[in-house]
Amino acid sequence: MIPYGKQDISQHDIDAVVEVLKSDFLTQGPQVPLFESKIMATTKANHAIAVNSATSALHLACLALGLSKGDVVWTSPISFVASANCALYCGADVDFVDIDPDTYNLSTNALENKLTHAKQNNLPLPNIVIPVHLCGQPCDMDKIHELSKTYSFAIIEDASHAIGGKYKSNPIGGCQFSDIAVFSFHPVKIITTAEGGVATTNNAKLAKRMALLRNHGITRDDKLMTEPTHGAWYYQQIELGFNYRMTEMQAALGISQLTKLFEFVNKRNKLAKRYNEKLRDFPLTLPEQTSDSYSTRHLYVIQLKLAEITLSHQQVFDALRQKNIGVNLHYIPIHLQPFYKNRGSKVGQFPNAENYYKRAISIPLFHQMTDEQQDSVIQALKDILL
Structure with a gap:
């Protein structure tokens, strides 16, 4: 995985x-x-x-x-x-x-x-x-x-x-x-x-x-x-x-x-750039980099363009896991957690956050990631989405 x-x-x-x-x-x-x-x-x-x-x-x-x-x-x-x-x-x-x-x-x-x-x-x-x-x-x-x-x-x-x-x-x-x-x-x-x-x-x-x-x-x-x-x-x-x-x-x-902080951040940005290039024609919304900042690229979150694919959010997530791609989801909206619902939060209060949750998947990105590992993630997405 x-x-x-x-x-x-x-x-x-x-x-x-x-x-x-x-x-x-x-x-x-x-x-x-x-x-x-x-x-x-x-x-x-x-x-x-x-x-x-x-x-x-x-x-x-x-x-x-x-x-x-x-x-x-x-x-x-x-x-x-x-x-x-x-x-x-x-x-x-x-x-x-x-x-x-x-x-x-x-x-x-x-x-x-x-x-x-x-x-x-x-x-x-x-x-x-x-x-x-x-x-x-x-x-x-x-x-x-x-x-x-x-x-x-x-x-x-x-x-x-x-x-x-x-x-x-x-x-x-x-x-x-x-x-x-x-x-x-x-x-x-x-x-x-x-x-x-x-x-x-x-x-x-x-x-x-x-x-x-x-x-x-x-x-x-x-x-x-x-x-x-x-x-x-x-x-x-x-x-x-x-x-x-x-x-x-x-x-x-x-x-x-x-002592390795900036080496790590630089590597993450290179990996993110490579994802951007390889995934740009996929039915995905890719993470933006604002012009006035330099992100550490802690996570690489894709959003599925669900109207352009036949699978559901969960089906794509599960299919990636079945292909040994350790995807995750960051994050479940806090206001939808049972504890916060019990405090009065309701579905529909924060629509952008809820829409994000319905489409978001965090795909692998880490310091030691090789091109071969990244290619495996890209190929898995290709097999599932295209």
């Missing part, structure tokens, strides 16, 4: 992890701060807070921005559920903004219309908007940032798919148009730490709060304590935090993987 995504682990990566296993620190040692510094150098952000997952990073980002009961987050319905769940972890509510049918990202036109409607009808406005850079393609952050000035919402970029990409010549994660950006290092992402994530920001106050909350709300900083220190052993818990720490092994793997 040719997988839709796969980690690329070298001997150098293995050696880096083994070196940590032989060291004095398996957690809370020097590797995590070093990894954070490498992330800052890569993204040009002033601060980076490494954690055990991107989900944890999203949660901490919401908390750092003061999200709480009675507040509202707006995000895209086409994402993994964590992009919405992070609001609920804070006791806030969540709503969605339909996607752009061309980029599959949160539509800035839909966002502006929804904001205007909410204000005119005294409906809740968002405290935070979480645009999701689906497949590594950045959202229209300039427009979202302009809207944030008018409607006073904070911005968390869910850049889980997008490390190594650019928006208007700026590295994604540099937070030029957001308060916080979040990356994922799950094995199928651009680089991996096995599980793991990071939040970047240019705001020192937000960085300090996220760092505090990832470690149980515990501090050894005299300035934050309520009384003088009792000695070198002394610490205080000053807030209810979490154990969201990244391990030293994960950080060492991340440091090693970062």
Whole structure:
């Protein structure tokens, strides 16, 4: 089976992890701060807070921005559920903004219309908007940032798919148009730490709060304590935090993987270009690359032109699996999940997202993919569709 995504682990990566296993620190040692510094150098952000997952990073980002009961987050319905769940972890509510049918990202036109409607009808406005850079393609952050000035919402970029990409010549994660950006290092992402994530920001106050909350709300900083220190052993818990720490092994793997980041992104773009050339005459809608950005091509999502073929969406998906092509679907619209339906979401609320779901298939694309493997995917699509 040719997988839709796969980690690329070298001997150098293995050696880096083994070196940590032989060291004095398996957690809370020097590797995590070093990894954070490498992330800052890569993204040009002033601060980076490494954690055990991107989900944890999203949660901490919401908390750092003061999200709480009675507040509202707006995000895209086409994402993994964590992009919405992070609001609920804070006791806030969540709503969605339909996607752009061309980029599959949160539509800035839909966002502006929804904001205007909410204000005119005294409906809740968002405290935070979480645009999701689906497949590594950045959202229209300039427009979202302009809207944030008018409607006073904070911005968390869910850049889980997008490390190594650019928006208007700026590295994604540099937070030029957001308060916080979040990356994922799950094995199928651009680089991996096995599980793991990071939040970047240019705001020192937000960085300090996220760092505090990832470690149980515990501090050894005299300035934050309520009384003088009792000695070198002394610490205080000053807030209810979490154990969201990244391990030293994960950080060492991340440091090693970062040395290959742009090689990986370049390879993915070459593979995507080859797909574009080979599939252009198929009854498919191929993913677009906006002119002002550089996508990491985390996923290559095709959409079936169902009116031009005799098979259904499911039949094409199943036929590809039967030919050992490990296709997947990213994503089921969050508002159609039973949990969210039970909270009041309904079919028909976000038609672009729902139409996307009815036609989308993620076909294999990963760093080590060979031309032969890619040709097998293309031939399988040809056999099924043509």
